[in-house]
Amino acid sequence: MPFTSPSYIPKLPFSPPDSVPVHEFLFGRESSAKYGRRHSLSASKPPFVCGVTGQSYSAVEVSERIELLARGLASELEWQVNEADAFDKTLAVFSLNTIDTLTVSWATHRLNGISVPISSLYSVDELAGQLKKTKCKGLVTCAPLLDAALSAAELAGLPRTRIFLLQVPEASRRGVSAPEDMKSIDQLIDQGRGTPPLSDLAWEAGRGAKQTAFLCSSSGTSGLPKNVMISHRNAIANIMQIVTYESTYQPLEPELCLGVLPQSHIYSLVVVSQASIWRGDGVVVRQGFELGQTLKAIQYHKIKRLWLVPPMIVAMTKAPRIVESYDLRSVRIAAVGASGISKEIILAFGDLLPECKVVQGYGMTESTGVVCFGNVEDAMTGSCGHLYPGYEARLIGEGGKDVEAYNTPGELVLRSPSVVVGYFQNEEATAEAMLEGKWLRTGDLMEVRKSDAGHEHLFIVDRVKELIKVRGLQVAPAELESHLLLHWAVAEVSVIPLPDERAGELPRAYIVRATGAEKGDEDALRKQLRKHVMDVFARHKHLDGGIEFLDQLPKTASGKIQRRVLKEKARVDLEARKAAQAKRLNAINGSKTDGVKRPETMEVFDLSSDEDEE
Structure with missing residues (x-):
């Protein structure tokens, strides 16, 4: 049975254009008249x-900066607009959030x-x-990321001459200064002012539906990370939806919204x-979520x-006291995505910001962002909301x-103009993800x-796919398992998600030791294995859920690892540890833990650093 957007939600005003690049859709002279942009650039x-x-x-200045920066990049990279294949002109952006990303x-x-x-969490x-x-x-x-960038580039x-720098606020530079021999984005824009105008894009009809605009990493439904080919039309479609x-x-x-989520992630890249x-609207950009500074920005900008x-x-x-x-009275909507949130947390948040409505959503990189989101006109506790217009959905049992x-219940399958082209140079994974009829x-x-x-x-x-979500960021168990198996002491391994109140989930490894490692010091081996992972992977992929032998x-019977059994074991062990901890606290305080006031905490989520947290 197919499902679509409810009748009270408007249909898309027109089919997402398939012959225009996303920047022209957003900033082109015809964007208001031809495509129905809600406000002119000047307004x-x-x-x-x-x-x-x-x-x-x-917005007018950003439009100009796009053109000037393109000229500067063309000069430095020796790129011509209508020459060479798009895949011969790939430019990586590895940075903290900035206003020019x-x-x-x-x-x-x-x-x-x-x-x-x-x-920006990636290791070298x-x-x-x-x-x-x-x-x-x-x-x-x-x-702040230059050392890692230089090592990885080597x-x-x-070459170093093909590495350029975005400007970040001094407070976010971590004491690092940009070297004088490397060109900044601002310098490339100034350079563009002195170069001839670029040729117009010579696109034939339908090019925007086929040409990749973004290559974004995703683990898909299972396996190792893959690069998702998101076309210009895919991005435009989700924006319209x-x-x-x-x-x-x-x-x-127009209004201002908060932009602390990493701009490399599909959630912030397209949706925000x-x-x-x-x-x-405008996005107030910060390099990460630090509670006090984020609240200060919300108050100052009346977000x-x-x-x-x-x-x-x-x-x-x-x-709560912080x-x-x-003064957060300006806040009207808190949109929450990337992983689930409990009813109790939503109610507690509502007590803090009574004028704010919390809406939850669901999406994925392969859908170019959002699939469905809650609607304040028809809220339902625990719901991911309605399907966006232009989506068709089925549940497969x-x-x-x-x-x-x-x-x-059934596995959700989707069809939409925002569903991506496929995986880059991975026809097998594309065939596995895309069913007949472009579902x-x-x-x-x-x-x-x-x-x-x-x-x-x-x-x-439930999640059929094996992904672990740590603070909204994907962790592919297969990636960690493949690396752990390289260690001499590991014979077999399964990495599963451990529920965590703050992070959502944490990677936890269950390991069978190899011959010769069975009788060694378990704590020493755990330290070795943690370091084995820490030396290679980004912070959110570390085994913070623990290692158990x-x-x-x-x-x-066929030899497939039963992840559900391990997940249940992890859940039971976690509950036992919580009960033991509560018992210790009761003994210390001489009263029930329910009566103990939780201390005020200053939470910092550095979503844009590959350094270890203290």
């Missing part, structure tokens, strides 16, 4: 505002190239691997950044919408048959339930 908020310094550029991507598109956003090895896989011809980074064979859906409750006047621009992941909401609820010391009833497998078990108003809502029941892993 829009500055697309990005620095949440530290307050620096910004108007997306300008780099759009300038790349202006040159008929492909933008490769890379998480991960970054080098991504540069090689995507065949990047240049790299844009920032001073491993990938990328978001803005059309929100027209039922979103004020017409580019959809906001299409609305005429109305917060784009968050669950750990950020948890941090706010655990520090939150209450700021056992035996591959469609689920025909409500409140019955995308999500790997997530869902139910469709009706609200009191009779509208269909999607509820996540087993004599054997639970398996089916």
Whole structure:
């Protein structure tokens, strides 16, 4: 049984254009008249505002900076607009959030190239691997990440002359200064002022639906990370879907929203950044989530919408006195995505910001962002909301048959103009993810339930795919397992998610030791294995859920590891530890822990650093 957006949600006003690059859709002269942009460039908020310094550029200035930066990059990289294949003009962006990060991507598109956003959490090895896989011809980074960028570029064979720097506020530079011999994005823009105009893009009809705009890393439904080919039309489609859906409750006047989520992630790349621009809104950009500074920015800029992941909401609820010391009356909506959040946390957050509505959503890189989101006009506790206009959904049950009833689980499959082209140089993974009829497998078990108003809502029941979500960031078990098996002491391993109140989930490894390692010091071996992972992978992929040694892993008769058994074991062990901890606290305090006031905490989520947390 196919599901679509409820009847009270408007349909897309027109089919997403397939012959225009995303930057022209957002900033072109015809964007208001031809594509129905809600506000002209001159009437829009500055697309990005620095949440530290307050620096910004108007929408008109950003449009000009895209063109000038494209000229500067063309000169440095020796790229011609209508020559060479797009995959021969790939430019990586490995940086903390800045007000010019997306300008780099759009300038790349202006040159008929492909933008490769890379998480600033990546280790040197991960970054080098991504540069090689995507065949990047240049790299844009920032001073705090320069050492890692230079090391990775050397491993990938990328010369220093093809590395450029984005400007970050002094407070976020970690004491690092940019070297004088490396060109900044501002210098390239100035350089562009003295170069001849570029040729127009010579696109034939339908080019935007086929040409990749962004190569974004994702683990898909299972296995190792893969690079998702997101076309220009895919990005435009999701932008249109978001803005059309929100027209039922979103004020017409432009407003400011919070931009602390990493701009390399699909959530911030499309949903927060580019959809906001299409609305005429502005994004207040910060380099990470530090509670006090974030609240200060919300208060100062009178931000109305917060784009968050669950750990950020948890941090706010655990520090009520800090939150209450700021004037947050401007906030009207807190949109939460990337992983689930409990009813109790939502209620606690509501006590802190009574005028703010919390809406939860669901999406994935392969859908170019959001699939469904809660709507303040028809809220339903625990729901991921309604499907966005332009989406068709089915639930596939056992035996591959469609689920025909409500409140019955099945794997969610999707069809939409925002569903991506496929995986870069990985036809096998593409064939596995894309079913006949251009339906995308999500790997997530869902139910469709009706609200009191009779509208269909999607509820996540379980995750079929094996991904672990740490603070909204993907961790592929297969990637960690493959690396752990390289260690001499590991014979077999399974990495599963351990529930965690702050992070959502943490990677936990169950390991069978190899011959010769069975009788050694377990604590010493744990330290070795932790370091084995820490030396190679980004911070969120470290084994913070712990390492446990087993004599054997639970398996089916056919030899497949039973991850569900291990997940249940992890859950039971976690509950036992919590009970033991509560008992100790009761003994210390001489009273029930329910009566103990939790201390105020200052939470910092450095979503943009590959350094270890203390």
